[in-house]
Amino acid sequence: MTAAAPEDDDLEALRRSIGDPRRWTVVIDFDGTLAPIVDHPDRAAPAPGAIEAIEDLARVCEVALLSGRALDDLVARLGRTPPGVLLVGGHGSEARHPDGTRTALTDLDAATAALDEVEATIRPLVDETAGWIVERKATSVAVHHRRVTPTEVDRILPEVRRALEGATSSAPGFVVLDGKAVVELRVRGTDKGVALRWILDRAAARADLLPGRPDIKPLVFGDDTTDEDAFEVALELGGQAVRIDELPSATSARFRLRDPGRVVTLLRDVRDALGPDPSVGTPRAAWDASDAGGTQAR
Ligand SMILES: [Mg+2]
Incomplete structure (x- = not known):
């Protein structure tokens, strides 16, 4: 750039x-x-x-x-x-x-199945009333933590990340991407x-x-x-x-x-x-x- x-x-x-x-x-x-x-x-x-x-x-x-x-x-x-x-x-x-x-x-069918599973794992991990936002799209699950306290982020985010990374080998293939106060699992490519x-x-x-x-x-x-x-x-x-x-x-x-x-x-x-x-x-x-x-x- x-x-x-x-x-x-x-x-x-x-x-x-x-x-x-x-x-x-x-x-x-x-x-x-x-x-x-x-x-x-x-x-x-x-x-x-x-x-x-x-x-x-x-x-x-x-x-x-x-x-x-x-x-x-x-x-x-x-x-x-x-x-x-x-x-x-x-x-x-x-x-x-x-x-x-x-x-x-x-392959949206394969993506949907894998993302459903990840979403079901992640939602119970995070407390949306504490500011966490789980955003589901057709080809991704994003977990936003801009409004979460740093202590809470330190405590919970590693678990969230483990769940996302655990799904990267699922069909059709995923990557974990880090953004500003967000970590996302997205279909590769x-x-x-x-x-x-x-x-x-x-x-x-x-x-x-x-x-x-x-x-x-x-x-x-x-x-x-x-x-x-x-x-x-x-x-x-x-x-x-x-x-x-x-x-x-x-x-x-x-x-x-x-x-x-x-x-x-x-x-x-x-x-x-x-x-x-x-x-x-x-x-x-x-x-x-x-x-x-x-x-x-x-
Ligand atoms: Mg734009």
Whole structure:
């Protein structure tokens, strides 16, 4: 990671660098990027104009949303599903194609069984009235202890960690991750970098059918540390990344947007920079469920 990303002014350079729309696949995070951060995750909603901006973008290039939220939760938060947009949830564990069909990118049945077992072990270990929070997602169990006293953390956390580590060898394979006042058991291989490669494979398969077989490059928008995996893959593949962040956090993104309120404007700028509808047909063909890999879930 580099120490600090450039300032907003350099977004002009980003706009200039976007030429041929066929070259770009735009991948956008949800919370903190499309949706302003709110006190409770259940109240998150797209910023005004965000869905319309995505719909416009999807007319000129491939667009995917890539969120840590479970897919059903992401769909519910969106309010309405923008046509032609690929939705990827759970840090890349599950995808919803524009026609409504879904692809499981990890063995969710095996993950569910192992996570159920871990969750059942951990809940009795921690006292939620003392501030512990056990957060269950489709591909992870996270134990938060920000509001727990240090003495209590010292006493209980080793036991919690032992339970999580005891499950790492269960199918489909897990890792234990440490964050700020949180320890998490997550399905191995479900990060946004892995997800971005899968998304780009879909887009590239379509590009092979186009005149000139243009290279597909990712343009990734995100606001958080979990987006950094996608940023790194984007740059490795010759693409670009934009970190939306009011604070000067370390990031590998080349561009930074300090005002989250300007995301919609920037997406519109990107759409304008891509120019008029290209003569290559509808981009959404890239997101057809057929030949998507993974396991057809629905
Ligand atoms: Mg986010």
